[in-house]
Amino acid sequence: MTRYVVSGPKLGEGSYGNVYLGKDLYHYGKSVAIKQLDNGSRDGLYANQLRELCASGSMLQHKHVNAVTDITTVENKLCTVMTLCDRGTLFDMLSKRGSRLLSRHEILNYSIQITEGIKYIHDNNLVHRDLKPENILVDSSGSLKITDFGTLVRTSGSLDSQLLNRRVGTYGYMSPEQLQLSSHSSYSMKSTDIWSLGCIIFEICVCHYLFNSTNLDEACKEIQAFVAQTFPFDRAESISRRIKTQFHDSGRHDIDDIADFLSNLLEFDPSARFTIDKALESLLNMKNSTYNLEVQGHKQIFF
Structure with missing residues (x-):
């Protein structure tokens, strides 16, 4: 008996395929999201990688990760x-939201949720490589969940090293090393997710893109222009000033203070960027400081 059926319209587009509303007939027609993979994603190396990584994805259990629960064939499509x-x-x-910007409290809460999800992925020796707002879902409670693991890769292994030679991701969120602008031949793959996180948090702050590239040439020029206006001896401070101006x-x-924080995620040198642990620690400290200031303000008003 067929377990899953596509039952509704296209919900969105992801890496290597479209996502549709579906039903799980083994669970009384429970609604699910079904991603039909492009034919190209079924060929050779990627097909094997897909099955292995979907198995990894299906084992990811975290409140801010919308992991793959099954890989199967629906209507003759993987x-x-x-x-x-x-x-x-x-x-x-x-x-x-348009011009209605999020509050500082909302910015920090959403940023922490995304960072916790990335930390969980990294702690499982995996890297997403295509983090962007379109790949972060909002559930019924308003919580954020990272999704679309079509570009997921392990941080070690010969199979993954072959895939690393392919440029993947979305241009406006790709790190300099993903675009092959950087001369750093060896780097932690996790640092590419850190750059993308910086772009996403910037967007959460002001509801518009940091980089709006749609092709490789545009992406290279945008990042080169971004870095060219900074000073190598004090690049973090230069980046922070640029972000504050925006x-x-x-x-x-x-x-x-969030601009200062972002300058450590958007370092051109991947080895100089914050780790995901440091990023989460910094966000939690900012949230706690905000809370303490609010409490102090209420006390002053009360007395």
């Missing part, structure tokens, strides 16, 4: 099955 998140993506949420131009004057 598919991955995931839990359905019915409130769209982070991209949808930010697009709908924040202020968008009417944000309450998150300068």
Whole structure:
């Protein structure tokens, strides 16, 4: 008996295929998300990699990761099955807000959720490589979940090293080393996710892109221009000033410390970027500091 059927419209597009509303007939028609993989993704090396990594993805159990629960064939197409998140993506949420910017509290909460999800993936010796708002889902409770593991790769292994020679990701969120701009021939693959995280958090802060590239040439020029206006001897401070200027131009004057934080994620040199542990620690410290200031303010008003 067929377990899964496509039962509704296309929900979105991901790496190597489209995602549709489906049903799990073994669980009384429970709604699921079914990703039908492109024919090209079924060939040779990637097909083997896909099955191995989907097995890894299906073992990922975290509140901020929407992992693959099954890999199967639906309507003669290779598919991955995931839990359905019915409130769209982070991209949808930010697009709908328009000029209504998120509060500092919301920015930190969403940033922490994404960072916790990435940390869990990295702690399992995996790297996503295509992090972007379109690949972060919003569930029924409003929590964020990282999805689309079509570019997932292990941090070691001969099979993965062959795949690393292929440029993957989305241009506006790809790190300099993914674009092969960087001269650093050896680096932690995890650092590419850190760069993408910086781009995403910037977008959460002001509801518009940091980089809006749609092709390789544009992406290279944008990052080169971004780095060219910084000083090598104090690059983090230079990047921070540039981000603060963009924040202020968008009417944000309450998150300068987040600009300082982002400068450590958007380092051109991957070895100089924060690790995911350091990024999470910094975000939690900012959240706690904000809470303490709010409590202190309430006490002053009360007394």
